[in-house]
Amino acid sequence: MHSLSRARRLRAGALTVLASASAAVCTTVSAAEDADIGASSHVLSLGIVRVDGAAPTSLPSRIPTTMEGVTGEAIARDINATDAEDALKYLPSLVVRKRYIGDYNHAVLSTRASGTGNSARSLVYADGILLSNLLGNGATFAPRWGLVSPEEIARVDVMYGPFSAAYSGNAVGAVVDYQTRMPTRFEAHARVGYSHQPNDLYGHKRDYDAKQASAAIGSAEGAFSWWLHAGRTDSEGQPQTFANRPLSSAAPASGAVPVTGAVAGPNRSNQPWLLLSSGTQYDTVQDQAKLKLAYDFEPGLRAMVVFGLWSNGSDGRSQSFLTDADGRTIDHRSGGGITQPISVDGKGYSLSASDFPQTRDELEHRMHAISLKRRVRDGLGWEVSGSLYDYLADRSRAYAPTNAAPNAGRITDQAGTGWNTLSAKLTWTPDGSDHTIDAGVSQERYQLRTKVSALTDWRDGGADALTSRFDGDTRVRAVFAQDAWTFAPDWTAVLGLRGEHWQSFDGVTQSTTNLQNHPSRAQTAWSPKAALSYGLSEQWVIKASTGRAVRFPTVSELFQGGFNAAGQFINNDPNLKAERSWTSELSAEWTGKDRDALRMTLFHEDSRDALYSQLNVATNANTVQNIDRIRTRGVEFSGTAGLPQHVTLTGSVTFADSIILANAGYATVPGDTIGKWQPRVPRWRATMLAQWQARDDLSLSLGARYSGKQFSTLDNSDVNGFAYMAASKYFTVDVRAQWRLDKQWTLAAGIDNLNNYQYWNFHPYPGRTFQVELRWDH
Helix, strand or coil: CCHHHHHHHHHHHHCCCCCCCCCCCCCCCCHHHHHHHCCCCEEECCCCCEEECCCCCCCCCCCCCCEEEEEHHHHHHHCCCCCHHHHHCCCCCCEECCCCCCCCCCCCEEECCECCCCHHHCEEEECCEECCCCCCCCCCCCCCHHHCCHHHEEEEEEEECCCCCCCCHHHHCEEEEEEECCCCCCEEEEEEEEEEEEECHHHCCEEEEEEEEEEEEEEEECCEEEEEEEEEEEEECCCCEEEEEECCCCCCCCCCEECECCEEEECCCCCEEEEEEEEEEEEEEEEEEEEEEEEEEECCEEEEEEEEEEEEEEEEEEEECCECCCCCECCCCCCCCCCEEEEECCEEEEECHHHCCCEEEEEEEEEEEEEEEEEEECCEEEEEEEEEEEEEEEEEEEECCCCCCCCCEEEEECCCCEEEEEEEEEEECCCCCCEEEEEEEEEEEEEEEEEEEEECCCCCCCCCCEEEEEEEEEEEEEEEEEEEEEEECCEEEEEEEEEEEEEEEEEEEEECCCEEEECCEEEEEEEEEEEEEEECCCCEEEEEEEEEEEECCCHHHHHCCEECCCCCEECCCCCCCCEEEEEEEEEEEEECCCCCEEEEEEEEEEEEEEEEEEEECCCCEEEEEEEEEEEEEEEEEEEEEEECCCEEEEEEEEEEEEEEEECCCECCCCCCCCCCECCCCCCEEEEEEEEEEEECCEEEEEEEEEECCCCCCCCCCCCCCCCCCCECCEEEEEEEEEEECCCCEEEEEEEECCCCCCCEECEECCCCEEEEEEEEEC
16 A cells, blocks of 8 residues: 555654653653552542552642543553543543544544534643644644554543643643653563454445554663654544435436445435445554653753654545446446436436545654753752644645546645644742742744645646645743642642733735735733632542633634635634633542542533634635634533452543524524534533453453434534434443463453444444454563
8 A cells, every 4th residue: 555655654664753751741750759659549639639540640730620540551451442542432521533543634532511523622742742733623633642652651641621720721621641651671562453343334344454563662771761662553444425415306417327326315414315435435554653762860850852753644545336237336437537427216416526535645744842850849840841743744635637637636735834832830839838839931833834736646746736825823922820729738729820922923825816915913811710629528529620711713723714706715714713711610529448439520611702613604605703602511420439359340421511602603594503502512421441350360341432412513403413424422332351461461352332333423433343452561
């Protein structure tokens, strides 16, 4: 596959690359501290946060708010984790829209009050390095999950809501931080895995397989430690798109070919349609490599450098469902041109190239990070850090023939796109004081560089005439301060304030006939935070948090648009307002012996000027616009219980009522979105994970995930969730077994979606998938 790009990926995989180590949040704990904490202890500090595992969370544990986490050991034992995002499978209220193994452009994180179309309403970090793709908001701006492999995760932690002043308004949904391994002695690891998905969607049976391999080596000698990891994923995904037509009443055109094989059924609005072909069946190869270097100048003072490289090559294919009387497959080229009239049940239709998409993506991204951190000692700790994420190469080719050029297409080139971050932070605990003060300054800059050009040969040809261009930058400079005050033995209060100065500049939108230079803009916003915890007893804690979040428009929402026939700017809006949200929660937490715990959380979010795409009446095109007000209210239950016979049960249930209360715009007619559910935020979600340590060397787990009814459209007109382009409810069951063959070898096998539930989130999710992996650890 992709003979031209494979050689480059092989070279990339051989580079000693990549990245982690951090910036602001990475906390590497010494072996002595690990021993003090204990291998499976619970730490309850004034009821602020419970920590499971051998290392404390790297998130700000002084904030008395909801935090959840899982250790790398538990991920390897209990979860069929082929990608880093799988670590979040059973955490409360979180859903990642992962469509297949290695999904690199649609695996968006959804939280309590944000659906899978709102990628810019959460933050994902690895060792404090920003992985969230805040260049845009939507399915194609998923976090860069591929820069973390499941086997290198030490733990992952989640803070729900925008309650820490250290994070931008994009934290309104959640902040996720992966901590990856850093050795304290020599160690080496290797893993191979294989996945198999039989799939028969719409009666077309085919198997889709994935193969993975990775290796890591690292050591620590005196003050110096290092870690090198490299991995490859070779994956086939099930088809993601389907050419469709509403039922026709027209007579067949002259020369129409009678065909069979079209799949009849209801669309998402419950109207009858025909499905004619499948498309976007990705065959993907990804290489990832990461190098981490750390040096301890003195106990507690560490410098770290990280370099990472991620490459992706994928071919997207299509397949016609249609055959003629002789059994020949019929598509748009069957008549020798680029369109083909057909007859289905005596009615006329026409096939075009867009019904049979073909794509080829060649991406190579790199990440750099550097940090110098001093752990709190003598009342003072600090860190300075910086990171860079760069689209070294990012080319997407697509088939788009013309009568004159039957192999023509277009290429989208985003080389030069990326982001960078800088930050400086300190923590100060005055001698003899009950206060802990955190403060810092930061800058984040995002740059979009997109050129779309015509191709004479869509597979291998060079770029011809420029057809469109989108350029622009955004920058956020921020300052924050936060004070955690233990003003009584059982009480802790946290007050914080974040100030942000946002700018957009150098915005350009260009087509073949139009050029628009957008004026620069600037805005300053202040976001207060407050939290309070009270320890009722050794077991019970009450926590309350509230905070304001300002989510500024992304560079793509501002500038990546187009022009209609009248020359009007459409699809995006350079004058968008920032999204403003007030989020609050009230929790009661009980912590028992061993791992027993229970939490109930009431949450509320009120968002003004929420950013969504809807009809712009002036241009008659769907355009990103501000929706006046969305309110979400709900309750979340989460718990862990140790049962007899070495069984541990964890689970969660979430109810969320997310309603559009005010919207000057509309989907079809004025007022048709008022009172409707926010897209892709279901009323009910639930998770369960049961783990049984059958023997010292054998662990078995059973997981279940549920999501209730939801909608994809602002007016909730997609009443049939079980159709292409709709969003459905689902209930899936997963199983896994891990057997430690000896001290170094571990064999694991599992099945995801054991009950083979067919569910949708615009695209189809995977069916029943069998997995097996073998690990070696030294």
